[in-house]
Amino acid sequence: MDPVIIVGAGPVGLTLALALARQDVPSVVLDEGPGTDEPRAARTVVLREDTAALVTRLTGVPLTERGLRWAGWRSLRRKQVMGEIEFDDEEPGPLHIAQHVLTGTLRAALADEPLTRLVVDSRLDTIEQERSGVTAHTRGPDGTWWRGSYLVGCDGPRSTVRKLQDIRFPGRTAVERHAVAALRVELPRPDWALLHRLPPWRASGPFAGEVTARPLPDGVWRLDWLLPAGKDLITPELLVARVRETLAGWTGGTTPPYELLDTGVHTVHHRLARRWRVGRVFLAGDAAHLLGALGTQGLDEGLRDADNLAWKLAPAWHQGPREALLDSYQTERRAVVAARLRAADQALPVLRGGGGLRTYVPGSARGHDTLLTDGHLGRGQLGAPGMYADSPLAPGPLDAEVPVGTPPGAQVSDVRVTAEDGSFVRLRDRLGRGALLAVLIAPGTGVWDRKHWVTAGIMPRLAAAVTALPHPAELLVAEAYPGAPAHTVLLVRPDGHLVTALGGVRPADLYTAAAAALGGAAEEETEAAAGAGSGAR
Template sequence: MDPVIIVGAGPVGLTLALALARQEVPSMVLDEGPGKDEQRSARTVVLREDTAALVDRLAGFPVSEAGFRWAGWRSMRRKQVMREISLGAGDSGSRGAVGSGSGSVSRSGSRAAEGSRGADGSAEAEEYVSPLHIAQHALTGALREAIVHERLIKVAVNSRLDSIEQETSGVSAHTRGPNGTWWHGSYLVGCDGPRSTVRKLQDIRFPGRTAVERHAVAALRTELPWPGEALLHRMPPWRTLGPSAGEVTARPLADDAWRLDWLLPPGKDLVTPDLLMARVRETLAGWSGGSTPAYELLDTGVHTVHHRLARRWRAGRVFLAGDAAHLLGAVGTQGLDEGLRDADNLAWKLALAWHHGPHEALLDSYQVERRAVVAARLRAADHALPLLRGGGGLRSYVPGSARGHDALLTDGHLGRGPLGAPGAYATSPLAPPRAESEAPVDTAPGAPVIDVRVTAEDGSFVRLRDRLGRGVLLVVLIAPGTGVWERKHWVTAGIMPRLAAAVTALPHPAELLVAENYPGAAAHTVLLVRPDGHLVTALSGVRPADLYAAAEATLGGPAKAEATAGTA
């Protein structure tokens, strides 16, 4: 069977190619450029914990090593965020922390929160992992390095797409350039950015809003009073440059470098070099007690945020992903993070169709699930923008409203709440019918599972996320006490033989794992998890019929012989 054609060699396209290769699906990546990426220190990305784990799995080494090899990973902690926000905009010591960290990376690439504040201001312990920050060229470089060693991935550089033809059994793409030719594939995925040629050739509309926010950006090397902390300063008291010099964000990069973002006022006023340098000096002086510390300017730019959502993400055998399908990024939302989730969602569905023939309900679910999540994120940002940026109104009169708005913005940067938390496929067409044996756990059906330690089939202890992305379903039995005994002592005891038989009988390959505990789960709860890490259902005990029905629904229902690919 022909490979999957991936148009675009950015982080989303490369991630999709690697995810398909992990499931034994070949791909051809059409790269418009020369196969190298411009190194821009001011162009960075923020990844949530689970998408960072996805890249770790695909790149083939843990985050702890990535801190050295990728020259940019940072582990950050959410520490005293609410207390620091509540100091007030007029206090020269006030700053809302986006996250803070030690500057070192633990084995898991993350650190737990310490001493955060509850809604009533009291201290409370909170287990939380903040997002990771990395230069985009470093991320892309790491993915390119991983692809070099993949026999199932081919890359064609200097290949600009100009035509697509769909056929009954596949799709053909023509590229121009030094190696202009026709490429034949089973499916085609457009990961070719905001100006997507794939989207235009399929005549898919891309409505939305232009220039929702603009930020002046500078990457520089300096010493700040809070090493390793990422900071959000809503209303700096030093604002000699006027109201337009408000809200500044600082995020640490590798080698004592920082990325600073200043929110610009609405309009198209030119950001001159002199104005940008004045912002740099004023901000650094404000954070350093009045005198500007020594700094080395590395890169500058203006980042304009657009909000757009493609009408369709599928047209027959052609799909859209990443910026080709959606643009977002205001008030802490992260577009690339969502693009990686697109790739993770689509990869296992394309792999199943590639190996076993097209299953239209399963392929259609990609658009339904991912478009709904991104649309919800865009709606949340649109609702938040008037509160956070408009000023006046209720914010001026309701006590505590500003603090709540600050927390909303901070949570967006931290990957929490409606602006930042990973989306759940609560209304997915792949959701199984409700069963009487359903059991409550702290993860809602359709949401990403929590990463816990599990015992694999070979008896080794691994993280649950380490078993994702291989195209198989995961069945997790919650069995307290099994962690202290070797697997050979309990694998044939109790309910294990019956559960093992039920897993073997499922309509798709599945791996049986055992966990000592899972948040909110009682003993003998059985979790069914999709290949992309979203919970299908939790069942009380071994219920073979309910487990089979849930697995079948996850695959799009009973398979049907279909001669042609459908459209969304």
């Protein structure tokens, strides 16, 4: 079987290659650049808990060693504190990391992965599809033809893959612009992020009244000033003046010593590709969507694209095409990103003084601040990870289904579980291996050695039912899960989204849910599973 061709060696393409390798799927990553990344201190990304955990799981490198997890979030309006949030183990803060550091971490992991191959100086110019695979041609010093089973365009906003497939990319240009500076300086609360609206020292000129300060390791900060609509030229002199003015305002009137590391202007576009799949060709990341206004982070969604697509390509690569499963990638991911774009576009006129839609927020400054905080911290409609409640992979009504703290289609909570070898791990650590997860909620098991309860009670029946599923699955045990009574069985997809929660061991319902999560198992597989399930009762 030919490898998966991945076009683009940014964070999304590299993440997809590693995610496929963890499921024994080979890939070739075509990089039109030289294979190195220019260090840019002002080009950073904010990762939510789930996406930071995804990268850590794939690379084996805790990202907290490369970036900074915020200890808190503070928002001000003029001189008034509008809100403060202190993060803890129950609610970890977002992780802020320089993009070249993130990409370098992924590249290093890829270099040690025998199932992946990174090819530099290779620019795509042709894609040809047929029923059995994809052929792509690249030009460059070693221009050649590449043969693949599938091809995924992770090649950014100007995606060649998208253009070659004639996919429209409608949306809005320059939704927001920000002047950006990275500097090393001592500020109050060195590991707290800050949003300051209408600061009292605001001067006239081509800057609007909003600045965000986000800390990085080693005393480095990224500062973003919202620019008003238009194309005012931001000169280095103007930006340095605003740096000095802002720092003085935050530290009592005198500009503290600082080292300016990098500057730039960041322009936010909102666009969404009409299609994310054409036969054996897929789009992911910025090639499929652009978003980022009001604090939302586009890379977060790009990494979720890679996680979603990888586990669906893996069974298609190993066992043959599963069209319903592959089609669900576009259905699930496009709907989630479209909802976030709609939420941002509805909120923008209210928050930026454009009038209209006043009922979206009652007009209070505190309500505006809450919306912006949601976007920056990954909450609410502007920032929370999407749910796949209306997914075509969702099973129909099940007799044994019970409600728990996680709705079907949402990401599961990262509880401590006991693995099959008796070790205690986090639930998130078991994701991304291509297997379904069956999690039994069994209070008290954490204080006993596994050998004492693995053959007791309902465990043998559940183990037999999980073994008989029409897809590899791992059985885990948790002492507790939010909202779940004892003996609840959770069925979790390889990307961490809940398929269903069942009250007790119900093999038939478990098989039905597993088959639905895979896009519908072949008829003979379902019949075989049902037969095995009846013996497990």
